[in-house]
Amino acid sequence: MKFLALISGGKDSFYNIFHCLKNDHELIALGNLYPKESDKQELDSFMFQTVGHDLIEYYSECVGVPLFRRSILRNTSKNVELNYTATQDDEIEELYTLLKTVKAKIPDLEAVSVGAILSSYQRTRVENVCSRLGLVVLSYLWQRDQAELMSEMCLMSKDINNVENNTNSGNKFDARIIKVAAIGLNDKHLGMSLPQIEPVLHKLNQLYQVHICGEGGEFETMVLDAPFFRHGYLKLTDILKYSDGEVHNARLKVEFRPRHLSKVFLQTQLDQLPVPLSFRSGWEAPTQVSMKKSIEIRERRFEGPTSNTIARTSINKINDKLYISNLQSRESKTVEEQGDDIFSELADILRSNQIPRNHILSSSLLIKDMSNFGRINKIYNEFLDLTKYGPLPPSRACVGSRCLPENCHLQLSVVVDLKNTSNCEINRNKGGLHVQGRSYWAPCNIGPYSQSIWLSTDANQVSYISGQIGLVPQSMKMKEPSTDQTILALQHFDTLCKTIGAQEKLYMTCYISDESILDYVCKTWALYCSRSKYESDLWKNKTDDDKECLIIVKISELPRGAVSEWGGVTCKKLIVDDIDVEEQGGAENKNILHSFRKLNLNIEYFHDIAVSLPGSQKHFTTGFVDDREKLALVLERTSKSAQVTLYYSPGETIAFYHHVEYYPVEKIFDCDGKEHRFALHIRS
Missing domain, CATH: 3.40.50.620 (HUPs)
Structure with missing residues (x-):
């Protein structure tokens, strides 16, 4: 340039x-x-x-x-x-x-x-x-x-x-x-x-x-x-x-x-002139270990059914957050018309609750055909209007899912801050990292989203991290060979967490566009979470429990043709860990935890973390379920005190619950690569 x-x-x-x-x-x-x-x-x-x-x-x-x-x-x-x-x-x-x-x-x-x-x-x-x-x-x-x-x-x-x-x-x-x-x-x-x-x-x-x-x-x-x-x-x-x-x-x-x-x-x-290497010190080892297995990356187009679940718009208040989920347009319209419908509905919900747009903290955007990304992104950008609503747009995860219902081009879900909503000017309670310049550090902002968003009044600094793909930061081109993208994308996620000082993982999602890299993802994540493998700063202070907060989902497409994307929620420090949950959590929170245990979910595939804030305690739970009746029981017991993101395959028919963000994907795996019917991230 x-x-x-x-x-x-x-x-x-x-x-x-x-x-x-x-x-x-x-x-x-x-x-x-x-x-x-x-x-x-x-x-x-x-x-x-x-x-x-x-x-x-x-x-x-x-x-x-x-x-x-x-x-x-x-x-x-x-x-x-x-x-x-x-x-x-x-x-x-x-x-x-x-x-x-x-x-x-x-x-x-x-x-x-x-x-x-x-x-x-x-x-x-x-x-x-x-x-x-x-x-x-x-x-x-x-x-x-x-x-x-x-x-x-x-x-x-x-x-x-x-x-x-x-x-x-x-x-x-x-x-x-x-x-x-x-x-x-x-x-x-x-x-x-x-x-x-x-x-x-x-x-x-x-x-x-x-x-x-x-x-x-x-x-x-x-x-x-x-x-x-x-x-x-x-x-x-x-x-x-x-x-x-x-x-x-x-x-x-x-x-x-x-x-x-x-x-x-x-x-x-x-x-x-010296330049920084793509992989920082300590990241070469997982690259070499994972590369011992030859992985064939190939395009596989999903030809299965679309979602049967009727995912109506959900508006759910939990503590100081409002979760607005499953915004869709079911009418057979153009991409632009459906986009206008969805953002008009979101604007109406915010207006009726007297919430300014700058209080949106995080968004999840599903697009049926990623070739429409530019058209949808234009509408998204116009809705946020950073010159009017402030310089920190929400963090965002954006993936392509052909599992969305027929005639549905996109689905949007957002997390909204409910504090100080009477002030319609810039939300000064919002902190974030919104880097738009090219560097060797991490990928720059290339759209209407921040790399990370948190609330400045939050002692734990619970942070919403945007989905990271394997872009080479200085060129903004995809890393070659493509097998290195998974590690580079996770390194970017780690870089963001270290930069903002919020390195404890509350829950994580890895989106993969090709199932053949599943083993690669599992090994990379296991090495990242293991404190015994390496002595460098990269690996210390990690525990085996960190592994269990990850859900791996196979989706149709990712931005820039990426093979994997890492996203999630992290925090600055944990006030309470999983062994203290039953003693210090409220009754409703304990019911959520007990729901998993009573359903005989293998503890290997269960993860729960609690963080304390003034006057409240918040839990972030990850779990997997392979029985529809057990899933219904969990959703019933969480309906009054939680927000759930439910990953499910499109062939499943699931009843509508007001507190659920429905996320249709092709396949679901835990951190060890075992396939499941359903996966849940629960915030309570």
Whole structure:
């Protein structure tokens, strides 16, 4: 893609350009925001580095692409919410105007590079602006380990003590310290290169937790040279130092030195640039173990019956959640007409209960024919309207199921937060992860859904995680060979959980589009849950009980032709575990648990977890049933105090229960690969 690089002059914005080029994107312009009062170096902007702005004009000559700039005023960080929405007179709107102007002048602009590492504040604002302009965000430094990242930057940097004797080193990355504001850093560090200051930063990190890449504002840098500075570089001639209390600054005096670097040299440097591996440390072992068995992945079209169950719309209130399930249109209409009917019904239900749309936390979308996904997604997106209802759309699982009733193109179910519904503006009780930029971290957001959603007032941080498929994050292409997709998708799920700090699994679903990978899925999940197999961080703190919360279902299709998708609900910490359920749970919750036990369900295929919240206790139960009468008994006994997701094969005829989300699938398996007639996730 053709991209504009947002630059501050600092190391991160330029090093991200390096990675954009590594991933075959084409740099066509630079963008910068600078102080309107040109004599000021520091505006204390919440968003933009302005120290060293007087050197920015040189970069256009160095790189050989046009530079677009726009001024900003002091004290214009009007909206300081983590998840930004357009705010009049905010400095971010100047960024929007800048990029809009560039896009008008360069119509084939497709993407924007930003050097965010840990700052969600910075990332969400660039993503908001780019989303409004139809641009892709490229943020390849996002969530990188700082020590590892700094080591790589130093590896690609020149040795400034030996430039005269090393021609190749003289054309490499060169960033200098221009500001320090942390314990252990002072004016003697100003002007240092990254390799020179790296040992100091590691020591300060060990002593005082100083951020090695300066993500806490400990230091700022200015780039003088880079391998893609093909037309010239900046030669440092003098350093003017000045201090303000514990903050030390430098103004660099430079001269532009013209030169010509060949494309061959740049390509050599790009070839040497380290990039993260697809599988993180600790994930190679399950890849190798699972790959010992040869698996044939092939397309199998389901030709069986459609669902016989009459799944009427269900509206069920449990604790502080409203579950709206089985929204379908049974009339023989076009995809768009059925979509309009379903979302109109959902809007009516929310309106009648005085619930704003931004209180939807999670959604489950079944599509009969995935070739209609784009048409349905358009209606879904218009319904949510992020510019009106806030920047955090619900998490979502979306799969294709040809088992839906005849003439039914789609089915929608949602989970809704019932707290503070009187406020129709942005739901400030909603927390989430809505990453829209490409990186090495995990797949970016490619639709109207968040990677994860939770409630900020929830002590357990019960989190709804969107379904994850095996996309290579930096390219957003499916992982090859396809057998690796299952592990990569589970790694993505794990990455999201670790990023938000909610790693305890309450219940999980793995959707597979080909039964031949069933054994592969079971082995991968068993290894993931086993604490005895490996000693790395990936495997510790996992117990065998974690296995039992998984339901594996064979469905017809997955987005992008994926072979598997992992989704589920996790939490930050468990207040109560399964051995305490009967003692600490309420009477109704114990009835649910006893229903399974009285039905002689094998404990191997039973899993129950409880989490405590102020004034209540919530259970998340997973189970399998192979007898229709026993299923009816479980559903009867849970009808007053639970919400059930019921997976069943389309040939089954099941009575309608108001508290059930009916989920027709082709086949159902437990975590060991044993087939069952019915599977249930129960929230009570």
